[in-house]
Amino acid sequence: EEALTTPAPIDRFLRGDDRALNDEQREGAVLFESVGCTTCHNGIAFGGTSFQRMGAVRNYFALRGTPLTPEDAGRFNVTHREADRHFFKVPTLRNVAETGPWFHDGHATTLEEAVRTMAAVQLGRDLDAAQVQRIVAFLRSMTGTLPGYAALPPST
Numbered sequence: 001e002e003a004l005t006t007p008a009p010i011d012r013f014l015r016g017d018d019r020a021l022n023d024e025q026r027e028g029a030v031l032f033e034s035v036g037c038t039t040c041h042n043g044i045a046f047g048g049t050s051f052q053r054m055g056a057v058r059n060y061f062a063l064r065g066t067p068l069t070p071e072d073a074g075r076f077n078v079t080h081r082e083a084d085r086h087f088f089k090v091p092t093l094r095n096v097a098e099t100g101p102w103f104h105d106g107h108a109t110t111l112e113e114a115v116r117t118m119a120a121v122q123l124g125r126d127l128d129a130a131q132v133q134r135i136v137a138f139l140r141s142m143t144g145t146l147p148g149y150a151a152l153p154p155s156t
Helices: 009-014 023-034 060-064 111-123 129-140
Strands: 050-051 087-089
Touching: 009 023, 023 129, 060 111, 111 129
Parallel strands: none
Antiparallel strands: 050 087
16 A cells, blocks of 8 residues: 555655745645644644545535435434534545545536535535635645556556
């Protein structure tokens, strides 16, 4: 598993290379922390270690504007505990720019939309376009490169 890493600019930055991120990415990192994203997206993987309610502050499903589906019940579908309804695993943000569409329902089709929605429904924050762009730039710094040996053969 240690070999299954995708080294990214954020890793060089975390090891002390201040030039690994550009100004916009560094500003995005500061904003990412100051608005509260690190509450859930923390650690070396920037998430992946907890479950959180989708829509902790504002109702995600009402904002989405479509009928509820069985999948929207989230962790409840596994535990059958009412307290787990609408709880989902917080994803790691490693390579997040490569993993769209986002959310359990694929509702966010751009990373910008995902950031804007998460800020609103999880943190109660309405970010302006410049703030969204800075956070997206920071998230893109988490995109790594696959080691050569990890490339898959052509599909048959």
